Amino acid sequence: MPATQRVLVIAATDSSGGAGLTRDLQTLTAWRMEACCAVTAVTAQTDARVQGLWGVPTECLAEQIRTALSDGRVAAIKIGLLATDASVQRVAAELPERSAIPIVLDPVLVASSGGALLEADGLERLRRELLPRVSLLTPNLPEAAALLGAPLAQSEPQMLDQMRALQGMGVAAVLLKGGHEAPAVDGQVTDRLLAPDGELLRLRTARVPGSRRGTGCSLASAIAAQLAVGTPLSCACAGAQAYVAAALAGDPWSATPLWHAVGLQPSVESR
Numbered sequence: 099m100p101a102t103q104r105v106l107v108i109a110a111t112d113s114s115g116g117a118g119l120t121r122d123l124q125t126l127t128a129w130r131m132e133a134c135c136a137v138t139a140v141t142a143q144t145d146a147r148v149q150g151l152w153g154v155p156t157e158c159l160a161e162q163i164r165t166a167l168s169d170g171r172v173a174a175i176k177i178g179l180l181a182t183d184a185s186v187q188r189v190a191a192e193l194p195e196r197s198a199i200p201i202v203l204d205p206v207l208v209a210s211s212g213g214a215l216l217e218a219d220g221l222e223r224l225r226r227e228l229l230p231r232v233s234l235l236t237p238n239l240p241e242a243a244a245l246l247g248a249p250l251a252q253s254e255p256q257m258l259d260q261m262r263a264l265q266g267m268g269v270a271a272v273l274l275k276g277g278h279e280a281p282a283v284d285g286q287v288t289d290r291l292l293a294p295d296g297e298l299l300r301l302r303t304a305r306v307p308g309s310r311r312g313t314g315c316s317l318a319s320a321i322a323a324q325l326a327v328g329t330p331l332s333c334a335c336a337g338a339q340a341y342v343a344a345a346l347a348g349d350p351w352s353a354t355p356l357w358h359a360v361g362l363q364p365s366v367e368s369r
Contacts (some may be wrong), residue, residue, distance in 0.1 A: 230268030
């Protein structure tokens with residue numbers, strides 16, 4: 099019997115359980131995917147504030163990644179909070195080629211409560227050394243603006259310009275999350291996927307009232323789970339969007355087994 103494939107999660111702990119590795123592992127379990135992890139940092143936080151953040155020594159981080167990759171079972175990689183310039187440098191150096199294993203980066207820059215989660219030198223190194231290693235980048239609107247050192251995009255043409263600029267930094271594809279966009283008249287939220295070939299796809303779902311920490315972690319992990327089993331990128335992004343919407347509505351399990359079991363093909367709108 100062949101060994102089960104895994105997703106390697108490179109991220110930080112969250113003592114509140116609301117985000118980070120806890121949310122990643124919960125999501126991968128929902129997608130029936132085995133996980134292994136490399137801890138980048140330890141945080142003490144609540145829904146209201148980050149009390150403290152301590153980076154893991156870089157040699158420890160590197161050895162975790164090497165060991166996880168050593169048995170050949172990792173079929174996708176999800177990267178979250180990196181915290182320090184040294185961690186960004188070490189992770190970029192240890193990653194396999196994205197042509198061999200798909201790599202999803204959720205650029206965790208600022209906590210929901212407002213505290214910075216990546217030092218300034220680390221942000222510059224992420225742009226220069228990590229983005230060119232990544233298969234898919236999943237920023238929200240503020241994160242995309244921060245990565246580019248640009249104002250927040252206010253219209254779809256501006257969003258597309260920013261997505262193309264991020265792709266120009268070397269990332270293969272960009273999924274720009276629309277949760278921070280002004281609510282649409284029809285009550286929907288639109289995530290936009292700029293595919294490696296430059297095609298723009300719009301993924302729409304109903305906007306669920308309220309907010310929840312860790313949705314970015316869940317989305318990126320759900321995408322990685324699907325890429326690990328060969329799901330096409332657009333389908334993986336739409337499936338993850340459905341999972342997060344169900345989670346916000348209070349029933350994350352409802353979207354997952356059905357989607358995974360029957361291979362639903364999402365409806366996406368092309369440019």
